[in-house]
Amino acid sequence: xxxxxxxxxxxxxxxxPPFKVVLGLCPVLAxxxxxxxxxxxxxxxxxxxxxxxxxxxxxxxIIPPKVRIACFIVIAASLVVSVELxxxxxxxxxxxxxxxxxxLIVVNCIILGRAEAFASKNPILLSAVDGLGMxxxxxxxxxxxGGIRELFGYGTLFGTRIMPEHYKPFSFMVEAPGAFVCLGxxxxxxxxxxxxxARRKGQAVLDNPGHECRSCGICSR
Amino acid sequence: MKPLSGSPVFTVSVPPHAHCxxxxxxxxxxxxxxxxxxxxxxxxxYQMPAVRVLALSCFTAVLTExxxxxFMKREIEADNYTALLYGLLFGFLIPPAAxxxxxxxxxxISIFMGRMIFGGQGTNPLCVPLVGWAxxxxxxxxLMDFDMTMLASELTYPLSQxxxxxxxxxxxxPIKSLLLGFQLGGTGAVQxxxxxxxxxxxxxxxIIRPDIPFAFIAGVAATAAIFYFIDPxxxxxxxxxxxxxxxxxxxxxxxxDGPSSPTGHTPMLIYGFIGGVLLVIIRIxxxxxxxxxxxxxxANLMTPLIDKIxxxxxxxxxxxxxxxxx
Numbered sequence: 220x221x222x223x224x225x226x227x228x229x230x231x232x233x234x235x236p237p238f239k240v241v242l243g244l245c246p247v248l249a250x251x252x253x254x255x256x257x258x259x260x261x262x263x264x265x266x267x268x269x270x271x272x273x274x275x276x277x278x279x280x281i282i283p284p285k286v287r288i289a290c291f292i293v294i295a296a297s298l299v300v301s302v303e304l305x306x307x308x309x310x311x312x313x314x315x316x317x318x319x320x321x322x323l324i325v326v327n328c329i330i331l332g333r334a335e336a337f338a339s340k341n342p343i344l345l346s347a348v349d350g351l352g353m354x355x356x357x358x359x360x361x362x363x364x365g366g367i368r369e370l371f372g373y374g375t376l377f378g379t380r381i382m383p384e385h386y387k388p389f390s391f392m393v394e395a396p397g398a399f400v401c402l403g404x405x406x407x408x409x410x411x412x413x414x415x416x417a418r419r420k421g422q423a424v425l426d427n428p429g430h431e432c433r434s435c436g437i438c439s440r
Numbered sequence: 441m442k443p444l445s446g447s448p449v450f451t452v453s454v455p456p457h458a459h460c461x462x463x464x465x466x467x468x469x470x471x472x473x474x475x476x477x478x479x480x481x482x483x484x485x486y487q488m489p490a491v492r493v494l495a496l497s498c499f500t501a502v503l504t505e506x507x508x509x510x511f512m513k514r515e516i517e518a519d520n521y522t523a524l525l526y527g528l529l530f531g532f533l534i535p536p537a538a539x540x541x542x543x544x545x546x547x548x549i550s551i552f553m554g555r556m557i558f559g560g561q562g563t564n565p566l567c568v569p570l571v572g573w574a575x576x577x578x579x580x581x582x583l584m585d586f587d588m589t590m591l592a593s594e595l596t597y598p599l600s601q602x603x604x605x606x607x608x609x610x611x612x613x614p615i616k617s618l619l620l621g622f623q624l625g626g627t628g629a630v631q632x633x634x635x636x637x638x639x640x641x642x643x644x645x646x647i648i649r650p651d652i653p654f655a656f657i658a659g660v661a662a663t664a665a666i667f668y669f670i671d672p673x674x675x676x677x678x679x680x681x682x683x684x685x686x687x688x689x690x691x692x693x694x695x696x697d698g699p700s701s702p703t704g705h706t707p708m709l710i711y712g713f714i715g716g717v718l719l720v721i722i723r724i725x726x727x728x729x730x731x732x733x734x735x736x737x738x739a740n741l742m743t744p745l746i747d748k749i750x751x752x753x754x755x756x757x758x759x760x761x762x763x764x765x766x
Contacts, residue, residue, distance in 0.1 A: 391579040400553065407557075 223348050230352030236329050237360045237402075238409050243329040247361060248398040250320050254377050257365030259313040260320065261358025263306065265351065267298045267324055268333060272350030274298075275338040282339070291334040296325045329353060368392045368401055464561065467698075468521035470647045474638030475528055475693070481621045481631035485595070486536040490627050493543055494531040500547035501527025508556035522561060526550060529693060530569035532628035533686065533733065534576070537589040542580065546572040566740045567697040570733045577728070586624045597624035598684040599729040607676040610684075618683040625730070629686035639692035648696040651708035656691040657682065659716020667724060681720055690719070690732040700740040707746040714746075715739035 234240050237247045246264070251257045274294045275282075282290045303321050306314040314321065324330065333353055338346040366376055372393030374382035382388075391397045414424045482490040505523035509516045530550050534543065550572030555564045564571075577584045586597045598618075601609040613623065619633035629635075642648045664678035681687065686694075695701060695715050702711045715735050722731025 387580060387583075389579050391575050394578055396578070403557075 223345065226345050226349045227352035230349065230354070230356040231359070232356075234353070234356075235360060236353055236357045237364075238406060240332075241406075242332055243327045243357065244402075245323060246320050246327065247364065247402065248395075250317055251361055251365035251368055251398060252393045253316075253369040253373070253375075254362050254366040256313070256316050257361035257363075258358065259310065260317055261354070261361045263302050263317075263321060264324060264327065264329070264357050265354030266302055267295060268330055268354040268357075269347055269350035270298050271295045271330055272333055272338040272346040273343055275334045276341060276343045276346035279339045287339065288331070288335070291331055291339075292325065295330045295334070299324045329357065364398075364401060364405065367405075368397060372397065463520075464522055465520040467647050468525045470645050471525050471642060471693070472521060472528060474641045474647070475525075475532070475628065477634035477637050478532065478628040478631040478689075479528070481634045482532075482536070482628040485621055485631075486593075486627065489536040492540075493534065493536050493538060493627050494528060496540060496543045497531030497534075497547045498524050498527035500544045501530065501551050504548050504551040505556065508552060509560065512556070512560070514560065517561070520561075523551060526555065526568045530572050532689065532693075533569060533573045533626040534584065535586050535589045535625075536627045537592075538583060542576060542583055546576045548572075549575050562699045564697075564699050565743075567694050567700045567736055570694060570737050570740075573733050574737060577733075586626075590624055593624060595622060595624045597729065598680070599625075599723065602676055602680075602684070603723075603729050607673070607680075610676055610680050613680070613684070615679065615683060618680075623684065626686055626689075629689040629732075630684075632683050632688050635688045635692060639688065642692065648692070649705075649708065651705055652696045652701060652712040653691040655709040655712025656695050656716045656719075657688075659713040660687055660691075660719055661716075663717045663720040667720065675724065681723065685723075685730040686732040687719065690715070690736055694732070694736050695739065700743060702743050702747045704747070704750055707749050710749070711739055711743060711746050714742060 230236070232239075236242050237244060243264075246260050250260045271291070271294050275291055278290070278294075299322060302324070303314070306317075306321060333350060337349050341349070370376050370381060371389045372391070374380060374386050374388050392401060417424050479490075479494060482494070501523045502518050505518040506516055509518060527547055527550075530547050531543070534546060550569050553575070554566060554568040554571030555561075558564055573584075582588055587600050590597075596612075598610060598613050601612075617623075619636075621631040621633065623630050639653060643650055643653075660681055661678045664676065664681040667675040668677050676684075691712075695712060702708055715738075718735035718738055719731045722728065722734055726734070728734065
């Protein structure tokens with residue numbers, strides 16, 4: 220049981236896909252204009268990731284090692300097509316919002332990364348739990364990023380107006396550069412938090428290079 | 441063995457050991473002095489709103505720098521006038537009628553996202569005030585539009601006139617009135633004559649090298665002349681491209697920003713020329729009336745590439761060595 224929990228929880232913080240291992244950045248940057256979009260994309264990824272992990276784990280003994288990447292992609296692609304069809308049937312507005320990024324889940328490096336690094340070496344139950352944890356971590360990150368961008372860029376959260384009436388939307392956040400800036404700020408915030416945590420536990424922390432005047436030597440102060 | 445008191449002690453430090461006495465503080469102060477005539481012209485044209493924008497922008501910039509340095513646990517050196525200079529430059533770019541929160545937000549973003557995030561003094565890859573300007577222009581285009589915000593003013597914005605009504609409208613702007621700043625635009629950026637005075641002062645004091653401004657102006661003039669030669673009734677003449685909008689301000693003050701521009705003569709010339717060419721292309725084909733900030737931002741992004749043009753180190757490996765080794 221504790222092993223299952225360990226595999227599940229590493230996707231939530233230790234190996235959090237977009238922020239800790241910085242994988243799957245394409246949807247992180249592209250579909251997080253609103254919290255809704257991020258959440259929907261995350262759900263699709265949870266489904267594909269868990270199922271592909273299970274399938275890869277089932278077939279791990281019979282997949283020839285030399286063509287394993289192609290096999291993983293075939294498995295992921297079939298799952299993504301089924302997700303796409305399901306979305307068209309039951310969540311068409313979301314499908315229109317996400318557009319090309321639903322088919323692009325196939326080449327999302329989290330799917331391939333978990334299949335290669337975990338599912339192809341571990342039994343079915345562990346792989347399923349691993350995929351579920353990673354997917355949930357991914358969904359939380361996307362929803363959080365989408366929520367921040369939506370809150371400042373449109374003044375709303377999940378479509379409800381949060382900001383006061385005279386708030387002028389900071390549209391930079393929902394444009395493409397806003398995604399990069401927001402992701403960078405969140406990564407730096409995570410780094411600050413991690414080093415603060417390490418310092419509290421008394422572990423060694425990587426410090427920034429020195430900024431004394433003599434390390435530069437340009438001016439004559 | 442302990443050194444005896446009074447015996448000579450050798451201090452070991454890293455080179456360079458000889459300095460010419462130039463400091464950031466002096467250079468920034470010189471640039472601010474060079475900007476003062478333009479600021480005075482801005483106050484003459486726009487009265488109190490200009491004072492308000494410039495003061496608020498400078499204050500926010502210095503305050504942001506101080507707070508950032510405090511949280512970075514570094515020596516608080518916000519008194520070396522560089523933050524003040526960037527605040528002033530940012531205030532020069534935005535319309536005098538901008539609401540206070542716009543000025544504060546832009547000045548904060550300039551210093552925080554354009555400068556302190558990369559490590560403070562001397563590390564900014566992009567010209568600092570332009571970062572804030574670009575973020576504001578993407579976010580609130582209606583509040584950064586000179587025509588929309590300055591409806592009460594009698595002056596007009598020549599570049600939007602040029603964009604909307606063609607080059608014959610430029611006949612309303614004699615060169616002398618353009619030099620005196622009788623045109624709408626950024627608070628201080630369009631005080632062309634005063635900007636030229638400041639530029640000459642900076643060149644004379646050797647705060648900036650002449651390469652970048654002159655290459656920038658040459659790029660603007662050459663590209664505009666080519667378009668003017670193709671069709672004089674469709675495109676404005678080179679002198680209007682030089683004197684309207686923030687062209688000369690960009691050439692003397694923004695493109696020459698130290699950390700974001702190349703070093704070395706040839707790279708500087710290439711960099712300035714690229715900026716000038718991009719400026720005219722953005723003005724003619726782009727959706728924004730004035731292309732100065734975006735042209736300089738794009739040229740800034742090319743700086744690391746252009747900086748690869750440099751003389752080889754003395755005694756370093758050359759092609760002869762490589763050939764003989766293989």
